[in-house]
Amino acid sequence: MKKTPLNRIHHESGARMVEFGGWEMPVQYAGVIAEHLNVRRAAGLFDVSHMGEIEVAGPQAFDFLQQATINDLAALVDGQVQYNALCYADGGVVDDLTLYRFDRQRFMLCVNAANTDKDFSWLRKLLAESPFSDLVLTDRSPEFAQLALQGPKAAQILARLTDLELAAVNTYWFAEGQVAGVEMIVSRTGYTGEDGFELYLPARAAETVWRQLLQAGAADGLAPAGLGARDTLRLEKGYALYGHELSADILPLEARLGWITKLDKGDFVGRQALLAAQAQGLKRNLIGLRLTGPGVPREGYPVLQDGREVGYVTSGTMSPSLRQGIALALVDRAAASGSVFEIAIRRRSVVAEKVKLPFV
Amino acid sequence: MEIPEELKYTEEHEWVMVEGDVATVGISDFAQDQLGDVVFVELPEVGEEVQVGKPFGVVESVKAVSDVYAPLTGEVLEVNDDLPDDPEMINTSPYGDGWMLKIRIADTAELDDLMDSDAYQAFIEG
Numbered sequence: 001m002k003k004t005p006l007n008r009i010h011h012e013s014g015a016r017m018v019e020f021g022g023w024e025m026p027v028q029y030a031g032v033i034a035e036h037l038n039v040r041r042a043a044g045l046f047d048v049s050h051m052g053e054i055e056v057a058g059p060q061a062f063d064f065l066q067q068a069t070i071n072d073l074a075a076l077v078d079g080q081v082q083y084n085a086l087c088y089a090d091g092g093v094v095d096d097l098t099l100y101r102f103d104r105q106r107f108m109l110c111v112n113a114a115n116t117d118k119d120f121s122w123l124r125k126l127l128a129e130s131p132f133s134d135l136v137l138t139d140r141s142p143e144f145a146q147l148a149l150q151g152p153k154a155a156q157i158l159a160r161l162t163d164l165e166l167a168a169v170n171t172y173w174f175a176e177g178q179v180a181g182v183e184m185i186v187s188r189t190g191y192t193g194e195d196g197f198e199l200y201l202p203a204r205a206a207e208t209v210w211r212q213l214l215q216a217g218a219a220d221g222l223a224p225a226g227l228g229a230r231d232t233l234r235l236e237k238g239y240a241l242y243g244h245e246l247s248a249d250i251l252p253l254e255a256r257l258g259w260i261t262k263l264d265k266g267d268f269v270g271r272q273a274l275l276a277a278q279a280q281g282l283k284r285n286l287i288g289l290r291l292t293g294p295g296v297p298r299e300g301y302p303v304l305q306d307g308r309e310v311g312y313v314t315s316g317t318m319s320p321s322l323r324q325g326i327a328l329a330l331v332d333r334a335a336a337s338g339s340v341f342e343i344a345i346r347r348r349s350v351v352a353e354k355v356k357l358p359f360v
Numbered sequence: 361m362e363i364p365e366e367l368k369y370t371e372e373h374e375w376v377m378v379e380g381d382v383a384t385v386g387i388s389d390f391a392q393d394q395l396g397d398v399v400f401v402e403l404p405e406v407g408e409e410v411q412v413g414k415p416f417g418v419v420e421s422v423k424a425v426s427d428v429y430a431p432l433t434g435e436v437l438e439v440n441d442d443l444p445d446d447p448e449m450i451n452t453s454p455y456g457d458g459w460m461l462k463i464r465i466a467d468t469a470e471l472d473d474l475m476d477s478d479a480y481q482a483f484i485e486g
Binding site: 016027028031032033034228232294295296298317318320346 | 397
């Protein structure tokens with residue numbers, strides 16, 4: 001199992017460690033619900049160093065990535081971040097990612113931990129088959145630690161450790177500068193639906209920065225948060241997680257990623273298949289369901305409508321904010337317009353209402 | 361980790377308190393700690409028969425679903441009706457307010473298969 005630079009600190013702090021995507025990661029410290037609510041009300045600090053960072057550099061970096069990804073890079077200027085995805089030629093998703101534009105010739109892709117090797121190989125293959133030359137792809141994941149500081153108090157906490165003017169770093173923008181005396185990328189992004197930052201820093205500085213952030217935020221209630229809370233936080237906001245809402249067998253258009261699928265930006269890998277799928281009509285839709293009674297929906301549970309199976313739960317949990325079971329579900333297009341479903345939980349069926357996303 | 365001396369335990373981490381021919385059943389402090397925040401509990405109906413070693417209910421935390429196994433065979437005399445609304449009592453008071461059900465013991469010989477607190481302590485320390 002791979003370990004992040006903060007592995008020792010997690011063990012020392014009594015975190016419960018689990019395997020996730022080939023990494024030994026903290027799933028909880030004080031408890032998932034407490035950490036979740038703390039991020040909504042104050043702030044939480046996550047070690048997300050398992051995430052991968054791939055650099056794409058060279059005179060044709062822009063053109064290469066414009067073809068390799070589904071969102072439109074022309075919408076982006078230097079210093080901006082974009083949510084994007086890589087698709088296969090058949091439209092299935094290789095991975096979803098955030099794309100950082102340093103300038104037209106240098107980008108960084110932040111990708112899912114378990115997909116880093118796959119993505120890197122995929123990009124190399126695309127590059128080899130492309131007309132582009134003079135382009136360097138580098139998997140820089142081992143160099144970086146990544147911390148996510150998330151919550152309504154995140155900015156005021158971070159401000160104590162940096163001279164960067166954080167008010168000038170808007171959502172989905174980034175800056176480079178020092179935090180706690182360490183040079184890093186400060187990105188106003190996250191996976192919780194709260195204001196916050198994702199920090200990309202040298203792995204060797206991770207322990208120092210982690211400790212200084214916790215210290216600087218103690219008075220504001222900052223506490224470490226694990227992958228358990230990361231999952232419930234993203235699910236309450238309806239954010240997709242690769243391997244659940246997204247996969248090689250699911251089109252981005254089916255998974256509510258139409259807003260990043262820019263079919264008219266020019267050619268890109270997967271475009272023909274996605275155009276064809278759209279012309280034929282999509283077969284499935286991702287919807288949000290909320291249980292009307294007790295119970296916890298889980299991944300893989302069947303979703304029924306009028307007693308007929310119409311799909312399955314891709315992610316489910318007990319929402320700590322709502323104290324109700326919530327689920328994302330992939331259901332047949334014809335059924336998706338309905339408003340009442342049932343979720344088969346073990347021996348019983350529980351009524352679930354379709355709700356507009358996000359849940360919270 | 362709290363392991364009260366007066367209770368008996370199973371390898372599936374249920375505890376049993378015996379009073380005459382009635383056994384009160386719940387899950388141990390170790391079990392609740394392993395599960396994390398309990399958010400849902402499913403219990404049998406009063407009058408149902410539970411069979412030793414067979415699941416009688418379910419405890420769910422945010423991350424996991426766990427069956428709860430009957431430590432003894434017998435008829436369910438009472439269930440903790442407060443648990444479905446306050447499942448977190450299993451975390452805060454596993455041996456008290458977090459009790460799950462009371463069974464009329466059908467076969468006292470089954471008690472011999474339960475662990476005492478020392479044996480259970482040794483069991484969880486592996």
